[in-house]
Amino acid sequence: MISYATADSRLAAFLLTRGVPLKGTETKYRGEEDRVMLLFDVDEDRLASLKREFFEGAEAPALTLLNHAKSVMHAIREARELARESVQN
Numbered sequence: 691m692i693s694y695a696t697a698d699s700r701l702a703a704f705l706l707t708r709g710v711p712l713k714g715t716e717t718k719y720r721g722e723e724d725r726v727m728l729l730f731d732v733d734e735d736r737l738a739s740l741k742r743e744f745f746e747g748a749e750a751p752a753l754t755l756l757n758h759a760k761s762v763m764h765a766i767r768e769a770r771e772l773a774r775e776s777v778q779n
Contacts, residue, residue: 692734695727699762701741702728706758707750708740715769724773726766 695716696702706712716727732740 691731692737694730694732694737696730697725697727699728699759699766701744702730702762703755703759704744704748704750705730705732705740706761707755708743710736710740712762712765715765717769717773724770726769728762728765 693713702712710730710732713729713731716729718725718727730737
């Protein structure tokens with residue numbers, strides 16, 4: 691297993707659709723800009739296969755993918771809110 695982080699919400703939703711659970715989020719800063727990284731623990735060979743499938747135009751059930759995309763966007767919003775609150779306190 692490796693720890694994999696991506697800021698690509700579409701790839702994250704696809705990984706969830708394929709059964710890779712979201713382990714958490716991490717907010718990184720570059721100047722004034724924040725970037726939420728979505729964290730996964732996944733077998734390295736499986737990750738390579740899934741990324742290849744995703745970037746080569748994989749198909750997924752639309753409703754399942756959209757539900758995961760909604761969950762990913764919620765996680766990103768929550769991570770940003772928590773990060774901003776911690777900076778203010």
